[in-house]
Amino acid sequence: MRAVAVRNIGDPPELMELPVTHPAPGEVLVKLAAASVNPIDLGIAVGRLPMPHVFPLVLGVDGAGRVTEVGEGVRGLQVDDVVHGQFLRAPLGHGTFAEYALVTETPDSGALQRVPDGMPAEIVAALPTAGMTALGALEAIGLQAGQSILVVGATGGVGVFAVQLAAARGAEVIATARPEADRWIRDFGAAQTVDYTAGEVAEQVRKTHPGGVDAVLDLTRDPARFAENAGLVRDGGAAVSVALVATPRLLASERIVVRNFMMQDKPDLLARITAEAAAARITVPIQQVVTLDEIPGALGRNAAGGARGKTTVRI
Numbered sequence: 001m002r003a004v005a006v007r008n009i010g011d012p013p014e015l016m017e018l019p020v021t022h023p024a025p026g027e028v029l030v031k032l033a034a035a036s037v038n039p040i041d042l043g044i045a046v047g048r049l050p051m052p053h054v055f056p057l058v059l060g061v062d063g064a065g066r067v068t069e070v071g072e073g074v075r076g077l078q079v080d081d082v083v084h085g086q087f088l089r090a091p092l093g094h095g096t097f098a099e100y101a102l103v104t105e106t107p108d109s110g111a112l113q114r115v116p117d118g119m120p121a122e123i124v125a126a127l128p129t130a131g132m133t134a135l136g137a138l139e140a141i142g143l144q145a146g147q148s149i150l151v152v153g154a155t156g157g158v159g160v161f162a163v164q165l166a167a168a169r170g171a172e173v174i175a176t177a178r179p180e181a182d183r184w185i186r187d188f189g190a191a192q193t194v195d196y197t198a199g200e201v202a203e204q205v206r207k208t209h210p211g212g213v214d215a216v217l218d219l220t221r222d223p224a225r226f227a228e229n230a231g232l233v234r235d236g237g238a239a240v241s242v243a244l245v246a247t248p249r250l251l252a253s254e255r256i257v258v259r260n261f262m263m264q265d266k267p268d269l270l271a272r273i274t275a276e277a278a279a280a281r282i283t284v285p286i287q288q289v290v291t292l293d294e295i296p297g298a299l300g301r302n303a304a305g306g307a308r309g310k311t312t313v314r315i
């Protein structure tokens, strides 16, 4: 099969011809129709996840396709089921940037779910990691109608889902966006935008919200900026870092709730974010669709910035 993989940790991702691995007991083999790109793909390629690896290590955590083989003992899925989800499992290396991927059937974790009728593979492959993270992080915040939330990193995969979900809950959403993405993110429900390239975000938000905001959802990686943004939160509010950059000192705050949010693949999260998209309560913005051989370039472009929603892969 054709797959995008690395030969060793730190090597550049490349298109390779690799054998298809057949499912062991408890495993399912999926013929992929689509995948999507996430920052963690390159993180895995450089060994950021403390899990066992197999080489060549096929990258890609999100995917959608059809079950073609099931291992002994698999009960929840059968051949020909159309599924999507996060294919993140130990050992890392059986990813979704390939014609086939293996995943362990874990009915309790909900790694894979059946796709609702009529939803295109490229849409459902864009949902798992970014959608579940956005939904889970907003629930960790406990955002209520009428509250205000600053979303930092709003124009990327997680951000564009978080903006839509927060706006749909009746919150006032302040979104960071470069000027060229201003209209774009407002169309997803942002009431106000802040150009982070024009000055400190916290300073700009304080001008329009002198009393602060109820919540901050920060998707960016700068601990000092996260601390500044958390300083905007009113007493009793919440600041969540999805890039895990809240320091122990900040996490111990008694004034506000501060959390580093790590997404866990709960079945209800994937089912619920998928239901939101199926009912058109959220849109899945696809910035570009690439083919398997274009993935190495797409990973590099994404890492360089400028994500506007999701990059998906047609396989």
Ligand SMILES: NC(=O)c1ccc[n+]([C@@H]2O[C@H](COP(=O)([O-])OP(=O)(O)OC[C@H]3O[C@@H](n4cnc5c(N)ncnc54)[C@H](OP(=O)(O)O)[C@@H]3O)[C@@H](O)[C@H]2O)c1
Residues within 6 Å of the ligand: 038, 039, 040, 129, 130, 133, 152, 153, 154, 155, 156, 157, 158, 159, 176, 177, 178, 196, 219, 220, 221, 242, 243, 244, 261, 262, 263, 264, 302, 304, 305, 306, 307, 308, 309
């Ligand atoms: N903890 C978890 O479980 C979990 C799960 C999923 C993702 N994540 C993490 O969450 C982060 C976001 O993921 P993603 O999929 O949304 O990434 P993405 O699609 O690459 O989007 C990142 C967005 O942030 C914007 N951005 C970059 N620097 C910024 C800054 N200083 N201020 C404001 N916006 C900025 C980028 O736009 P411009 O480049 O145009 O500015 C881009 O739109 C990543 O660090 C990812 O690893 C964590």
